[in-house]
Amino acid sequence: MRRWLTVFLTLLLPLGLFAPAGAEVFASDQPVRLKDIAFVQGAVDNQLTGLGLVVGLNGTGDTQQTGFSERVLRNLVINNGIYIAQERIRAKNVAVVTVTAKLPPFLKPGQKIDVTVASIGDAKSLTHGVLVQTPMMGPDGKAYAVAEGSLSTGGFEASANGSSVSKNQSMVARIPNGGIVQREVPVTMLDANGFIHLNLNEPDFVTASRVAAAIQKSYLGTAQAIDAATIRIYVTSQYRDNLVNLVARLEQISVLPDLVAKVVIEERTGTVILGSNVRIGPVAITHGGLLLKVDTQTTVSQPNAMSAGVTTVVTNSAVSAEEQKAKSVVLDAGTTLGQLVRALNALGTTPRELISIVQNIKAAGALNAQLEII
Secondary structure (H helix, E strand, O other): OEEEEEEEEOOOOOOOEOOOOOOOOOOOOOOEEHHHOEEEOOOOOEEEEEEEEEEOOOOOOOOOOOOOHHHHHHHHHHHOOOOOOHHHOOOOOOEEEEEEEEEOOOOOOOOEEEEEEEEOOOOOOOOOOEEEEEEEEOOOOOEEEEEEEEOEOOOEEEEEOOEEEEEOOOOEEEEEEEEEEOOOOOOOOOOOOOEEEEEEOOOOHHHHHHHHHHHHHHOOOEEEEOOOOEEEEEOOOOOOOOHHHHHHHHHOOEEOOOOOOEEEEEOOOOEEEEOOOOEEOOEEEEEEEEEEEEEEEEEEEOOOOOOOOOOEEEEEEEEEEEEOOOEEEEEOOOOOHHHHHHHHHHHOOOHHHHHHHHHHHHHOOOEEOEEEEO
């Protein structure tokens, strides 16, 4: 069965909101906490990295072709006071890995963080491996944490006589609470001029202006939006020695963020995500289909017994076409998001057909939103 979509568009005024069939419709005028859309400048996460060695693998480690797993293992052995020649190392149960972690601000020495381990050689699996103690460095080259522990891959691999079975990824693993913080990252929230700065997670001029106005109304300090992402707040003497209380009160302020109208389409899975600010003009959609049927029958032609003919196979084909009645929906002025969703459901559109409709609306200039295809 082959379907055809025809979209007729007339652009008058931005009206209804557009969303895929089956989607829930929510109000877009709900304020959120400032804590959920902004953070204090200077109080950010830090990326830590390290190069480590995983041991205890059941013959699934790096091969000698990589050339560096034996060197790392030899260095580990020598650091523990045992000398061994490079050519005598033939380990198949070790793998060189990268070790990464996210170090949140304000963590103190002794606190624990989660660690992610990934193979960088030709190891077949990290399942059941154990990470040897690995220092984790910050961008400044200093060690801020040490990681070690048993790996959790969440998957498995097995093979025998040429057959294999696997589930999930076994080349990347995690060690919950596998990193111990050794050094605190210094955080400076108050600058030399007595200001603290809030940075928006999603820069937007309207949202920044609303945040500054909301802080002004709260009498917590003089606020000014510097750009689309930064709000500068002057800290009064009342809170100069109590920044924790000031930030805690700032984070509870309710702000209505402004969002960019955007439509995100993932063609691989047929997923369409539409923001609440997406608007289209009045639109008429016709959804029809052409059903093409080919019926093929194979028969055997058998000649008479006394004739000189031969038995042959004959193929007969019958082709028929049936044009189905098209379904049409007209969306008038004042169409809401819920009405449009019900209209598309009435047409019986599939997710992939919905993608074609959205792309045609954008091509005609009737979709007042950014279209992003991933």
